[in-house]
Amino acid sequence: MRLRPHHLLCLFAYRGQGYNRAFIQRMDALQQAYLEGEAATIETAFDDVCAACPYNGGDRCANPEGAPPERIDRAIAGALGLAEGAAITATEVRARLAALAPEAKDALCEGCSWKEAGSCKEKWG
Ligand code: SF4
Numbered sequence: 001m002r003l004r005p006h007h008l009l010c011l012f013a014y015r016g017q018g019y020n021r022a023f024i025q026r027m028d029a030l031q032q033a034y035l036e037g038e039a040a041t042i043e044t045a046f047d048d049v050c051a052a053c054p055y056n057g058g059d060r061c062a063n064p065e066g067a068p069p070e071r072i073d074r075a076i077a078g079a080l081g082l083a084e085g086a087a088i089t090a091t092e093v094r095a096r097l098a099a100l101a102p103e104a105k106d107a108l109c110e111g112c113s114w115k116e117a118g119s120c121k122e123k124w125g
Contacts, residue, residue: 023054
């Protein structure tokens with residue numbers, strides 16, 4: 001699977017909510033594979049989640065809510081040392097998150113519109 005940096009974290013916290021039925025079905029399948037150990041290839045633009053998203057504008061994300069996803073991706077990629085094209089598993093993502101200072105963890109996903117939906121940080125541990 002191909003995942004952009006912020007989706008590596010979203011898949012830990014995702015709890016069946018999404019933009020429409022097709023998106024939720026895609027998230028369900030990707031979450032299951034990711035949590036069962038399938039490696040993700042890091043993508044810096046549209047990925048396998050975006051491919052099922054109604055806000056996929058082709059060359060840009062058209063979601064009007066929250067911070068631009070590219071900004072969140074850059075922050076997470078920098079903090080976790082994620083390089084485009086590299087393969088990474090959920091276990092390795094968790095290990096890199098665990099190595100961050102609490103304030104660095106707090107700064108991840110700044111401006112994400114889904115943050116209020118629930119327990120992102122609790123699910124990363
Ligand atoms: S809202 Fe934007 S970044 Fe998020 S899945 Fe949809 S197209 Fe991708």
